[in-house]
Amino acid sequence: MDVDLNIDIFFDKVRTNGRVLHENAIYLTVRKEYNKSSKGKPPKGEERKKISMKKIMTGALVMSVMLAGGALAEGMNPGTYESTFRGYNADIRVKVAVCADRIESVEVAEQAESQNIGAKACEILPERIVNAQSIGVDSVSGATITSAAIKAAVRDALNQAGADIDVYSAVPEKTETKKTVELSTDVVVIGTGIAGESAAVTAQESGAQVILLEKLDIIGGSTNASGGAVMGVDSPLNDDGVDDTKEWADFIYDRDERHENVSYEKIKFVADVSGENIKWLMEKGYDPVLGYGGNSPVMWSHRPNDGTGKQLAHGGWKIINALNDAFISGGGTLMVATPATKLLTDETGKVVGVEAESEDTVYTIRAKGGVILACGGFDDNEELIQKYAPKSDGLFNIGANAGDDGDAITLAEAVGAEIISTGYLMPSWPTLHRCELNGLNAFGLKNTANFIYVNEKMERYMNESEGMEGQKFKMIVDGSTQFYMVMDSTALDGAYVEQLESCVEKGLAFKGETLEEAAQQAGVDAQTLENTVTHWNEMAEAGADTDFGNEKVNPLNTAPYYIIPDSKGVTGSFGGVHINMDAQVLRADGTAIEGLYAAGECTNGDFYYRDYICGGSSLAMGMAFGRVAGENTAQNAIQ
Template identity: 30%
Template sequence: MKGTKKLLCLTLSLVLMGMTACSTQNTPAPSAEPSGDPQTTSAALQDSDVDVLVIGAGGAGLSAAVSASENGASVIVVEKMSIMGGNTLRSGGAFNSYDPEGQASTKMDDSLKATVEKLLAVEPINDAHKQLIEDVQKQYDEYLASGSDSLFDSPEWHALQTLDAGDYIGNVDLILTLTRNTLDTKKWLTTNGTVWDPTIRTVIGALWNRSAQTTNGSGADFIQALSTQAEKNGAQIYLDTKAESLLQEDGKVTGATITNADGQTVTVNAKSVVMATGGFAANVDMRVEYNTEWADLGESIATNNHPGATGDGIVMGKAVGADLVDMQWIQLMPLFPVSGGGISGYVNNAIYVNKEGQRYVNEDNRRDVLAQGALNQTDKLFFVINDQTEIDSVQIPQDKLDYMVEAGMLFKGETVEELAENMGVPAENLKKTIEDYGKAVDAQKDEFGRSTWGARLDNPPYYAASYTPAVHHTMGGLKINTEAQVLNAAGEAIPGFYAAGEVTGGIHGTNRVGGNAVPDALVFGKIAGANAAAQK
């Protein structure tokens, strides 16, 4: 249906639930149902004049549309795909943020203190890093003096971990803009219809217990809330509508040439343009062109991104003089399903084992470390093992579990030996691995340096699902400043041109922290929309 809003509210299917938190990008849901809300139908886009043109209707684009429209701007959103959402729709919706109220029940232990103290002891690489360390040191000293046993956290500590996880390549000002705005953006999302699960956890690669999620554990919840609010504010959203190139006059971006849903070429003249088209993980040629870090990112490596993540916005931006940054840094998500099912992406109550039935990595490590570790295993394959404790924590219905087991998507065992047999791994090795892990939980210490601890794996039945890495996030893109303005090679803002989300670079460095992508998109989308409306 041309020009029709076809937002799909994904059902909480067995796979979607199975991949809660780590990324529902890893497996498309086996079923999807249209929203019960009335669909908004419009004719194909025609030549138009508007205050703000948003290119891309994923999390960043819809966040920009809501922000711009609530600031009084007329808004048109164009999306080349047939549904809204982009990678945000596929995600598990993990949203990292300092949140004193939500994190209050999480306790600080010696291993977590050691993590803080280790980063505080790093030699600063520049003045911005030095100031960040000083800020966190002051906060940490105050925390210790308070006698609190709740988890230590702050926007600056989140920023320091993000900088470190990206090997100190990220721009500190951009990182702080992200981490200092996550809590306000979370509250803004609540105002605009997002409902949150009250439990804060640690998703894969998140490094700290600050990952919030919606009640359905799906990025679809953000898309539903934001698209509904954008249209309430008067924004017009056109699907199957592809921006081809940007218009520019005297150095200012003034709109775009667009192919509408009827296949016609139309022009949208705009006072400001927000680029929010996502990254290029689904563009194999572009991956190969920019990759310098991985042995192979060609056809042999799958991606869990949606098929529209082909780098269009980067190409359009470059054509009008935008500078690019960090294009060589491409992240692999370790958890790309092989068996097809899973319990959750949380690391608190899970271990990763190889086909030999042995642990090989610290499960709460960085995603690039986890991915490389998995690539080094037999057949580049590993299993995530949980028990009933995690089932109870994420509240997966028994019929969903039974379906996954019967379909061969999930392996189950009432005993460790039965689980090993169904997985096809040596039972003696797996039994010893789980026993050793139990001792590590008791000691809050293991040989791999893990610092995020949950329960022992001694609450049967046991479950396992198999995974391999896939291309997940491209850290490079259009260079922006803290106002979400796109910069040229001289570091100057290109008038009328803003960007947000994975189409941008400079924030995550060499490796994105798990749970930072959605807040990145929504925080900078909100900033871009407001500034575009103000023509700042």
């Protein structure tokens, strides 16, 4: 039996012979088989690589024996046991206290996971395990890899204690018959990223009662995984007394080729209110510092402060915490792990509420002022990618929110909404993704190594010195689904060599004493690659890159050679529900669906074509129209 397997999201539970096997326990075994067959290339739609179920189950059985350790004692040896497993960012150390017949406590003693994502799972999952007395509980949605590490560490600690792993791996029974609850409020907001939280707080400040729904266990959506930068002009930090809104709007609009779907009117509106919105966000506790972003000519990017006046690298969680604290302190109702499943309409087609469903309850929620869709993109939904973003098929989903299943599209389409599509997903930084998961410092390597970039034809496609921002766009324009970083050993120090050798061993990178040998290992066209490198070396000898203008032209002639698959990453989606300037969702004939509003990534079709302008443009857009939607639904409710 064969299974269609997306190896990069293979982190779900696998059950064999009644035993729950943890995803970390079999991941490396399965990934090794995948890399042998795929040469590290990403699967494409119907062409996604298939891995034999026999190989998966064989790996699973082997790993289960290793993890179980043969411990089948009736009782445990009381005490506290420790174990460490690799999380998303670094090792996670867990302490487990047990008595003879019970898990007394689970504590994550050391971790460096992302704030509001993996770090939140370190709070939620230990309590979940203790309450259920089992590691067979659901992982924390939105933090699957971190959950995997915690469960694996607890399993190992229980093994040390002499536990019967079968007993403590039992999957808790779920409620078969759910209770039904009816609620009424002024406004329902679906999604807790910057658009949803801004909508909820604004509606609340306008006098409305608000229920905020989140499908995952963790709030924050894609904003959590972002850098936390918000683009804006004429804010408290960059108001120079000159109206810069047109300059900013033109920069965004011109950068993305002025596609017919992209609305200059909406972009200009975002620019007009950006300074006021950043001031509003700062009043909620957000503390930014100015910086550049998206190759912008001016410091428009408001980035989170690390506490010392410098930019915090990954601070989107600070925005979410500031807004959510304001929402809760203002009396708002937050319901996590409660996805909206249906929009409710009356006989005229007006949206009057939602149905939502938690683990044990089905909710019918009436919303007097309307429903706001702010539940992210569709980059985690293969069917919708094929339908609305076929030109981005085969990209690695590396930075997108786990909840980006296209719920906004599904819900809105069911009530007649128009979906506008660009054919593309939102590209992230180019990434040596598999090697990064294996511990390679890709960012540092790209700044250090002697290399060239080639596409799937083994031809150069850009000036390598442009950096990742330029590379991202050049990848899109080139159209190839797979790219490669080709390097020699000239500038590699011991640390990088060690990291690369580890990747080679696992089939994530490819090595040869000659270019031909490295190409054969990678499964690429050796002759074309040799011709490309020969031409590069000739230009290096002449001292000028006459093809693309790279000023750093050094010959590639020092063995061994390495070839690493370099991929267009996905951090979100373009396309989505069509809205007007009031954030109302539109039908194909241009009429508004009464009672239905949208903001954020699910409306990206109005703002982007195929290039994402980094540095906070998306968060600025989400906040701007989230606030518009919040204000309008509140006014509907209190009229």
